[in-house]
Amino acid sequence: MPMLQPLPMPEKTTGVLSFDFDGTLVCPDSEPMLEPAFFDKIKELREDGWVWGINTGRSQAQMIDGFLEGGFPFLPDFMVARERELYTPGSMNRWLPVREWNVRSEKAHKKVYKRAKKFLKQVQDHVESDTGAEWVSEVGDPAGIVANSIEEMAGILEFIDAGISEQKDLGYLRNTIYLRFSHKDYHKGTSLAEIARRCGVGAERVFTIGDGHNDLDMLYPKYAGMLACPGNADDVVKAHVREQGGYIAEGLASLGTLEALEHFISL
Ligand SMILES: [Mg+2]
Structure with missing residues:
Protein backbone atom coordinates (compact mmCIF):
# COMPACT_ATOMS: atom_id res chain seq x y z
CA MET A 1 0.00 0.00 0.00
CA PRO A 2 1.31 3.49 -0.77
CA MET A 3 2.76 5.42 2.13
CA LEU A 4 0.08 7.98 2.78
CA GLN A 5 0.74 10.95 5.03
CA PRO A 6 -1.59 13.39 6.72
CA LEU A 7 -1.42 17.05 5.70
CA PRO A 8 0.90 19.09 7.92
CA MET A 9 -1.04 20.16 11.00
CA PRO A 10 -2.18 23.79 11.03
CA GLU A 11 -0.53 26.19 13.45
CA LYS A 12 -3.84 26.86 15.02
CA THR A 13 -6.80 24.49 14.86
CA THR A 14 -9.94 26.47 14.14
CA GLY A 15 -12.44 23.66 13.66
CA VAL A 16 -13.03 19.92 13.37
CA LEU A 17 -14.59 18.04 10.45
CA SER A 18 -15.93 14.53 11.06
CA PHE A 19 -17.09 12.23 8.27
CA ASP A 20 -18.79 8.90 8.36
CA PHE A 21 -17.18 6.69 5.69
CA ASP A 22 -19.53 4.16 4.04
CA GLY A 23 -22.41 5.83 2.26
CA THR A 24 -21.24 9.29 3.29
CA LEU A 25 -17.85 9.52 1.60
CA VAL A 26 -17.73 6.34 -0.46
CA CYS A 27 -20.53 4.87 -2.46
CA PRO A 28 -19.79 1.56 -4.20
CA ASP A 29 -22.29 2.35 -6.98
CA SER A 30 -20.62 5.64 -7.93
CA GLU A 31 -17.73 6.11 -10.28
CA PRO A 32 -15.43 7.27 -8.81
CA MET A 33 -16.48 5.90 -5.41
CA LEU A 34 -15.31 9.14 -3.83
CA GLU A 35 -15.13 12.45 -5.70
CA PRO A 36 -11.53 13.72 -5.79
CA ALA A 37 -12.98 17.25 -5.39
CA PHE A 38 -13.66 16.28 -1.77
CA PHE A 39 -9.95 16.16 -1.06
CA ASP A 40 -9.40 19.50 -2.83
CA LYS A 41 -11.99 20.97 -0.49
CA ILE A 42 -10.27 19.48 2.56
CA LYS A 43 -6.95 21.00 1.43
CA GLU A 44 -8.63 24.35 1.07
CA LEU A 45 -10.21 24.13 4.52
CA ARG A 46 -6.90 23.09 5.99
CA GLU A 47 -5.49 26.51 4.99
CA ASP A 48 -8.08 27.91 7.36
CA GLY A 49 -7.11 25.62 10.26
CA TRP A 50 -9.67 22.83 9.97
CA VAL A 51 -8.59 19.34 10.99
CA TRP A 52 -10.52 16.36 9.64
CA GLY A 53 -11.17 12.73 10.38
CA ILE A 54 -13.19 9.63 9.68
CA ASN A 55 -15.81 8.61 12.23
CA THR A 56 -16.80 5.05 11.33
CA GLY A 57 -18.23 1.78 12.55
CA ARG A 58 -15.45 -0.03 10.68
CA SER A 59 -12.57 -1.46 12.65
CA GLN A 60 -9.20 0.25 12.30
CA ALA A 61 -7.98 -2.49 9.92
CA GLN A 62 -11.10 -2.28 7.76
CA MET A 63 -10.69 1.48 7.59
CA ILE A 64 -7.13 1.15 6.32
CA ASP A 65 -8.63 -0.82 3.41
CA GLY A 66 -11.10 2.02 3.07
CA PHE A 67 -8.35 4.55 2.34
CA LEU A 68 -7.47 2.45 -0.71
CA GLU A 69 -11.10 1.96 -1.75
CA GLY A 70 -11.68 5.69 -1.56
CA GLY A 71 -8.42 6.63 -3.31
CA PHE A 72 -7.28 8.87 -0.47
CA PRO A 73 -4.32 11.03 -1.59
CA PHE A 74 -3.47 11.81 2.06
CA LEU A 75 -4.53 10.54 5.46
CA PRO A 76 -7.06 12.10 7.80
CA ASP A 77 -5.85 13.69 11.05
CA PHE A 78 -7.84 11.31 13.20
CA MET A 79 -9.87 8.13 12.97
CA VAL A 80 -12.73 6.95 15.16
CA ALA A 81 -13.03 3.19 14.58
CA ARG A 82 -15.89 0.94 15.80
CA GLU A 83 -17.62 4.20 16.73
CA ARG A 84 -15.44 4.51 19.84
CA GLU A 85 -11.73 3.83 19.35
CA LEU A 86 -9.66 6.95 18.73
CA TYR A 87 -6.50 6.90 16.62
CA THR A 88 -4.08 9.41 15.16
CA PRO A 89 -1.76 8.72 12.22
CA GLY A 90 1.77 7.63 13.12
CA SER A 91 4.70 6.88 10.87
CA MET A 92 4.93 3.91 8.46
CA ASN A 93 1.18 3.60 7.91
CA ARG A 94 0.65 2.86 11.60
CA TRP A 95 -2.22 4.28 13.58
CA LEU A 96 -1.58 5.24 17.17
CA PRO A 97 -4.31 4.70 19.76
CA VAL A 98 -5.35 7.65 21.89
CA ARG A 99 -4.53 5.57 24.90
CA GLU A 100 -6.21 7.46 27.70
CA TRP A 101 -9.61 7.39 25.99
CA ASN A 102 -9.32 3.91 24.49
CA LYS A 184 -24.18 3.44 25.90
CA ASP A 185 -21.84 6.31 26.77
CA TYR A 186 -19.45 5.43 23.94
CA HIS A 187 -20.59 6.20 20.42
CA LYS A 188 -19.76 8.49 17.49
CA GLY A 189 -21.04 11.51 19.39
CA THR A 190 -18.98 11.12 22.56
CA SER A 191 -15.96 10.10 20.47
CA LEU A 192 -16.31 13.27 18.43
CA ALA A 193 -16.66 15.36 21.59
CA GLU A 194 -13.38 13.91 22.85
CA ILE A 195 -11.63 14.76 19.56
CA ALA A 196 -12.97 18.33 19.70
CA ARG A 197 -11.90 18.66 23.34
CA ARG A 198 -8.40 17.52 22.46
CA CYS A 199 -8.30 20.04 19.62
CA GLY A 200 -9.55 22.80 21.91
CA VAL A 201 -12.54 23.44 19.65
CA GLY A 202 -16.10 24.16 20.81
CA ALA A 203 -19.08 22.28 19.36
CA GLU A 204 -20.08 25.33 17.32
CA ARG A 205 -16.92 24.83 15.22
CA VAL A 206 -17.52 21.13 14.66
CA PHE A 207 -18.97 19.79 11.40
CA THR A 208 -20.24 16.23 11.14
CA ILE A 209 -22.08 14.23 8.50
CA GLY A 210 -23.45 10.68 8.33
CA ASP A 211 -26.06 8.59 6.55
CA GLY A 212 -26.93 5.64 8.82
CA HIS A 213 -28.39 4.65 12.18
CA ASN A 214 -25.04 4.58 13.94
CA ASP A 215 -24.54 8.24 12.94
CA LEU A 216 -27.61 9.44 14.83
CA ASP A 217 -25.64 9.72 18.09
CA MET A 218 -23.28 12.35 16.67
CA LEU A 219 -25.94 14.34 14.84
CA TYR A 220 -26.78 16.67 17.72
CA PRO A 221 -25.85 20.34 18.14
CA LYS A 222 -24.19 19.52 21.48
CA TYR A 223 -21.56 17.60 19.48
CA ALA A 224 -21.60 19.45 16.19
CA GLY A 225 -22.99 22.90 15.51
CA MET A 226 -22.88 22.02 11.82
CA LEU A 227 -24.60 18.71 11.18
CA ALA A 228 -25.72 17.15 7.95
CA CYS A 229 -26.58 14.04 5.99
CA PRO A 230 -26.13 13.21 2.30
CA GLY A 231 -29.09 12.74 -0.06
CA ASN A 232 -28.80 8.95 0.16
CA ALA A 233 -29.15 8.93 3.98
CA ASP A 234 -31.65 6.63 5.65
CA ASP A 235 -35.07 8.31 6.04
CA VAL A 236 -34.74 8.06 9.82
CA VAL A 237 -31.48 10.01 9.62
CA LYS A 238 -32.98 12.66 7.33
CA ALA A 239 -35.91 13.17 9.71
CA HIS A 240 -33.53 13.44 12.65
CA VAL A 241 -31.24 15.94 10.89
CA ARG A 242 -34.26 18.05 9.97
CA GLU A 243 -35.46 17.99 13.57
CA GLN A 244 -32.02 19.05 14.83
CA GLY A 245 -31.89 21.97 12.40
CA GLY A 246 -29.17 20.39 10.26
CA TYR A 247 -28.63 20.32 6.52
CA ILE A 248 -29.97 17.59 4.24
CA ALA A 249 -27.90 17.56 1.08
CA GLU A 250 -29.39 16.70 -2.27
CA GLY A 251 -26.19 15.16 -3.61
CA LEU A 252 -25.35 11.56 -2.87
CA ALA A 253 -22.42 10.44 -0.69
CA SER A 254 -19.26 12.52 -1.31
CA LEU A 255 -21.10 14.99 -3.57
CA GLY A 256 -23.63 15.56 -0.80
CA THR A 257 -20.80 15.90 1.68
CA LEU A 258 -19.14 18.57 -0.46
CA GLU A 259 -22.47 20.34 -0.74
CA ALA A 260 -22.91 20.31 3.06
CA LEU A 261 -19.38 21.64 3.63
CA GLU A 262 -20.08 24.47 1.21
CA HIS A 263 -23.40 25.15 2.88
CA PHE A 264 -21.87 25.63 6.31
CA ILE A 265 -18.35 26.88 5.71
CA SER A 266 -17.46 29.81 3.52
CA LEU A 267 -13.82 30.72 3.22
MG1 LIG B 1 -22.61 5.17 6.70
Whole structure:
Protein backbone atom coordinates (compact mmCIF):
# COMPACT_ATOMS: atom_id res chain seq x y z
CA MET A 1 0.00 0.00 0.00
CA PRO A 2 1.31 3.49 -0.77
CA MET A 3 2.76 5.42 2.13
CA LEU A 4 0.08 7.98 2.78
CA GLN A 5 0.74 10.95 5.03
CA PRO A 6 -1.59 13.39 6.72
CA LEU A 7 -1.42 17.05 5.70
CA PRO A 8 0.90 19.09 7.92
CA MET A 9 -1.04 20.16 11.00
CA PRO A 10 -2.18 23.79 11.03
CA GLU A 11 -0.53 26.19 13.45
CA LYS A 12 -3.84 26.86 15.02
CA THR A 13 -6.80 24.49 14.86
CA THR A 14 -9.94 26.47 14.14
CA GLY A 15 -12.44 23.66 13.66
CA VAL A 16 -13.03 19.92 13.37
CA LEU A 17 -14.59 18.04 10.45
CA SER A 18 -15.93 14.53 11.06
CA PHE A 19 -17.09 12.23 8.27
CA ASP A 20 -18.79 8.90 8.36
CA PHE A 21 -17.18 6.69 5.69
CA ASP A 22 -19.53 4.16 4.04
CA GLY A 23 -22.41 5.83 2.26
CA THR A 24 -21.24 9.29 3.29
CA LEU A 25 -17.85 9.52 1.60
CA VAL A 26 -17.73 6.34 -0.46
CA CYS A 27 -20.53 4.87 -2.46
CA PRO A 28 -19.79 1.56 -4.20
CA ASP A 29 -22.29 2.35 -6.98
CA SER A 30 -20.62 5.64 -7.93
CA GLU A 31 -17.73 6.11 -10.28
CA PRO A 32 -15.43 7.27 -8.81
CA MET A 33 -16.48 5.90 -5.41
CA LEU A 34 -15.31 9.14 -3.83
CA GLU A 35 -15.13 12.45 -5.70
CA PRO A 36 -11.53 13.72 -5.79
CA ALA A 37 -12.98 17.25 -5.39
CA PHE A 38 -13.66 16.28 -1.77
CA PHE A 39 -9.95 16.16 -1.06
CA ASP A 40 -9.40 19.50 -2.83
CA LYS A 41 -11.99 20.97 -0.49
CA ILE A 42 -10.27 19.48 2.56
CA LYS A 43 -6.95 21.00 1.43
CA GLU A 44 -8.63 24.35 1.07
CA LEU A 45 -10.21 24.13 4.52
CA ARG A 46 -6.90 23.09 5.99
CA GLU A 47 -5.49 26.51 4.99
CA ASP A 48 -8.08 27.91 7.36
CA GLY A 49 -7.11 25.62 10.26
CA TRP A 50 -9.67 22.83 9.97
CA VAL A 51 -8.59 19.34 10.99
CA TRP A 52 -10.52 16.36 9.64
CA GLY A 53 -11.17 12.73 10.38
CA ILE A 54 -13.19 9.63 9.68
CA ASN A 55 -15.81 8.61 12.23
CA THR A 56 -16.80 5.05 11.33
CA GLY A 57 -18.23 1.78 12.55
CA ARG A 58 -15.45 -0.03 10.68
CA SER A 59 -12.57 -1.46 12.65
CA GLN A 60 -9.20 0.25 12.30
CA ALA A 61 -7.98 -2.49 9.92
CA GLN A 62 -11.10 -2.28 7.76
CA MET A 63 -10.69 1.48 7.59
CA ILE A 64 -7.13 1.15 6.32
CA ASP A 65 -8.63 -0.82 3.41
CA GLY A 66 -11.10 2.02 3.07
CA PHE A 67 -8.35 4.55 2.34
CA LEU A 68 -7.47 2.45 -0.71
CA GLU A 69 -11.10 1.96 -1.75
CA GLY A 70 -11.68 5.69 -1.56
CA GLY A 71 -8.42 6.63 -3.31
CA PHE A 72 -7.28 8.87 -0.47
CA PRO A 73 -4.32 11.03 -1.59
CA PHE A 74 -3.47 11.81 2.06
CA LEU A 75 -4.53 10.54 5.46
CA PRO A 76 -7.06 12.10 7.80
CA ASP A 77 -5.85 13.69 11.05
CA PHE A 78 -7.84 11.31 13.20
CA MET A 79 -9.87 8.13 12.97
CA VAL A 80 -12.73 6.95 15.16
CA ALA A 81 -13.03 3.19 14.58
CA ARG A 82 -15.89 0.94 15.80
CA GLU A 83 -17.62 4.20 16.73
CA ARG A 84 -15.44 4.51 19.84
CA GLU A 85 -11.73 3.83 19.35
CA LEU A 86 -9.66 6.95 18.73
CA TYR A 87 -6.50 6.90 16.62
CA THR A 88 -4.08 9.41 15.16
CA PRO A 89 -1.76 8.72 12.22
CA GLY A 90 1.77 7.63 13.12
CA SER A 91 4.70 6.88 10.87
CA MET A 92 4.93 3.91 8.46
CA ASN A 93 1.18 3.60 7.91
CA ARG A 94 0.65 2.86 11.60
CA TRP A 95 -2.22 4.28 13.58
CA LEU A 96 -1.58 5.24 17.17
CA PRO A 97 -4.31 4.70 19.76
CA VAL A 98 -5.35 7.65 21.89
CA ARG A 99 -4.53 5.57 24.90
CA GLU A 100 -6.21 7.46 27.70
CA TRP A 101 -9.61 7.39 25.99
CA ASN A 102 -9.32 3.91 24.49
CA VAL A 103 -8.30 2.31 27.79
CA ARG A 104 -11.14 4.02 29.63
CA SER A 105 -13.56 2.82 26.95
CA GLU A 106 -12.20 -0.70 26.99
CA LYS A 107 -12.59 -0.93 30.77
CA ALA A 108 -16.14 0.36 30.60
CA HIS A 109 -16.94 -2.17 27.88
CA LYS A 110 -15.45 -5.11 29.72
CA LYS A 111 -17.56 -4.21 32.71
CA VAL A 112 -20.78 -3.80 30.78
CA TYR A 113 -20.31 -7.03 28.78
CA LYS A 114 -19.66 -8.91 32.01
CA ARG A 115 -22.68 -7.44 33.73
CA ALA A 116 -24.94 -8.19 30.75
CA LYS A 117 -23.52 -11.66 30.10
CA LYS A 118 -26.79 -13.48 30.66
CA PHE A 119 -28.78 -11.18 28.44
CA LEU A 120 -26.15 -11.29 25.68
CA LYS A 121 -26.23 -15.09 25.82
CA GLN A 122 -30.00 -15.00 25.38
CA VAL A 123 -29.61 -12.77 22.35
CA GLN A 124 -26.91 -15.02 20.95
CA ASP A 125 -29.11 -18.10 21.40
CA HIS A 126 -32.01 -16.33 19.71
CA VAL A 127 -29.84 -15.24 16.79
CA GLU A 128 -28.30 -18.67 16.34
CA SER A 129 -31.44 -20.78 16.84
CA ASP A 130 -34.24 -18.65 15.47
CA THR A 131 -32.65 -16.63 12.66
CA GLY A 132 -30.20 -17.04 9.79
CA ALA A 133 -28.05 -14.22 11.14
CA GLU A 134 -24.56 -14.67 12.49
CA TRP A 135 -23.34 -13.93 16.01
CA VAL A 136 -19.86 -12.42 15.78
CA SER A 137 -17.38 -12.34 18.62
CA GLU A 138 -13.96 -10.75 18.12
CA VAL A 139 -11.21 -9.44 20.32
CA GLY A 140 -12.39 -6.12 21.74
CA ASP A 141 -15.78 -6.57 20.14
CA PRO A 142 -17.29 -9.72 21.62
CA ALA A 143 -20.97 -9.19 20.95
CA GLY A 144 -21.99 -8.41 17.39
CA ILE A 145 -24.56 -9.56 14.87
CA VAL A 146 -24.53 -9.71 11.07
CA ALA A 147 -27.99 -10.28 9.61
CA ASN A 148 -28.84 -11.32 6.05
CA SER A 149 -31.28 -8.52 5.45
CA ILE A 150 -32.67 -5.32 6.96
CA GLU A 151 -35.91 -7.23 7.65
CA GLU A 152 -34.08 -9.92 9.56
CA MET A 153 -32.25 -7.25 11.57
CA ALA A 154 -35.58 -5.57 12.34
CA GLY A 155 -36.84 -8.81 13.88
CA ILE A 156 -33.69 -9.22 15.94
CA LEU A 157 -33.99 -5.61 17.13
CA GLU A 158 -37.49 -6.35 18.40
CA PHE A 159 -36.08 -9.16 20.50
CA ILE A 160 -33.24 -6.99 21.82
CA ASP A 161 -35.40 -3.93 22.50
CA ALA A 162 -37.80 -6.02 24.59
CA GLY A 163 -35.07 -6.68 27.18
CA ILE A 164 -32.24 -4.20 26.89
CA SER A 165 -33.70 -1.45 29.07
CA GLU A 166 -33.10 -3.63 32.12
CA GLN A 167 -29.40 -3.93 31.28
CA LYS A 168 -27.55 -1.09 32.98
CA ASP A 169 -25.32 0.91 30.61
CA LEU A 170 -25.75 -1.57 27.76
CA GLY A 171 -26.53 -0.13 24.36
CA TYR A 172 -26.02 -1.12 20.77
CA LEU A 173 -24.89 0.51 17.59
CA ARG A 174 -26.58 -0.57 14.47
CA ASN A 175 -25.90 0.12 10.81
CA THR A 176 -28.03 -1.64 8.16
CA ILE A 177 -27.44 -5.40 8.71
CA TYR A 178 -24.69 -4.91 11.31
CA LEU A 179 -25.05 -4.48 15.04
CA ARG A 180 -22.63 -4.36 17.93
CA PHE A 181 -23.43 -4.14 21.62
CA SER A 182 -21.59 -1.41 23.42
CA HIS A 183 -21.54 0.81 26.48
CA LYS A 184 -24.18 3.44 25.90
CA ASP A 185 -21.84 6.31 26.77
CA TYR A 186 -19.45 5.43 23.94
CA HIS A 187 -20.59 6.20 20.42
CA LYS A 188 -19.76 8.49 17.49
CA GLY A 189 -21.04 11.51 19.39
CA THR A 190 -18.98 11.12 22.56
CA SER A 191 -15.96 10.10 20.47
CA LEU A 192 -16.31 13.27 18.43
CA ALA A 193 -16.66 15.36 21.59
CA GLU A 194 -13.38 13.91 22.85
CA ILE A 195 -11.63 14.76 19.56
CA ALA A 196 -12.97 18.33 19.70
CA ARG A 197 -11.90 18.66 23.34
CA ARG A 198 -8.40 17.52 22.46
CA CYS A 199 -8.30 20.04 19.62
CA GLY A 200 -9.55 22.80 21.91
CA VAL A 201 -12.54 23.44 19.65
CA GLY A 202 -16.10 24.16 20.81
CA ALA A 203 -19.08 22.28 19.36
CA GLU A 204 -20.08 25.33 17.32
CA ARG A 205 -16.92 24.83 15.22
CA VAL A 206 -17.52 21.13 14.66
CA PHE A 207 -18.97 19.79 11.40
CA THR A 208 -20.24 16.23 11.14
CA ILE A 209 -22.08 14.23 8.50
CA GLY A 210 -23.45 10.68 8.33
CA ASP A 211 -26.06 8.59 6.55
CA GLY A 212 -26.93 5.64 8.82
CA HIS A 213 -28.39 4.65 12.18
CA ASN A 214 -25.04 4.58 13.94
CA ASP A 215 -24.54 8.24 12.94
CA LEU A 216 -27.61 9.44 14.83
CA ASP A 217 -25.64 9.72 18.09
CA MET A 218 -23.28 12.35 16.67
CA LEU A 219 -25.94 14.34 14.84
CA TYR A 220 -26.78 16.67 17.72
CA PRO A 221 -25.85 20.34 18.14
CA LYS A 222 -24.19 19.52 21.48
CA TYR A 223 -21.56 17.60 19.48
CA ALA A 224 -21.60 19.45 16.19
CA GLY A 225 -22.99 22.90 15.51
CA MET A 226 -22.88 22.02 11.82
CA LEU A 227 -24.60 18.71 11.18
CA ALA A 228 -25.72 17.15 7.95
CA CYS A 229 -26.58 14.04 5.99
CA PRO A 230 -26.13 13.21 2.30
CA GLY A 231 -29.09 12.74 -0.06
CA ASN A 232 -28.80 8.95 0.16
CA ALA A 233 -29.15 8.93 3.98
CA ASP A 234 -31.65 6.63 5.65
CA ASP A 235 -35.07 8.31 6.04
CA VAL A 236 -34.74 8.06 9.82
CA VAL A 237 -31.48 10.01 9.62
CA LYS A 238 -32.98 12.66 7.33
CA ALA A 239 -35.91 13.17 9.71
CA HIS A 240 -33.53 13.44 12.65
CA VAL A 241 -31.24 15.94 10.89
CA ARG A 242 -34.26 18.05 9.97
CA GLU A 243 -35.46 17.99 13.57
CA GLN A 244 -32.02 19.05 14.83
CA GLY A 245 -31.89 21.97 12.40
CA GLY A 246 -29.17 20.39 10.26
CA TYR A 247 -28.63 20.32 6.52
CA ILE A 248 -29.97 17.59 4.24
CA ALA A 249 -27.90 17.56 1.08
CA GLU A 250 -29.39 16.70 -2.27
CA GLY A 251 -26.19 15.16 -3.61
CA LEU A 252 -25.35 11.56 -2.87
CA ALA A 253 -22.42 10.44 -0.69
CA SER A 254 -19.26 12.52 -1.31
CA LEU A 255 -21.10 14.99 -3.57
CA GLY A 256 -23.63 15.56 -0.80
CA THR A 257 -20.80 15.90 1.68
CA LEU A 258 -19.14 18.57 -0.46
CA GLU A 259 -22.47 20.34 -0.74
CA ALA A 260 -22.91 20.31 3.06
CA LEU A 261 -19.38 21.64 3.63
CA GLU A 262 -20.08 24.47 1.21
CA HIS A 263 -23.40 25.15 2.88
CA PHE A 264 -21.87 25.63 6.31
CA ILE A 265 -18.35 26.88 5.71
CA SER A 266 -17.46 29.81 3.52
CA LEU A 267 -13.82 30.72 3.22
MG1 LIG B 1 -22.61 5.17 6.70
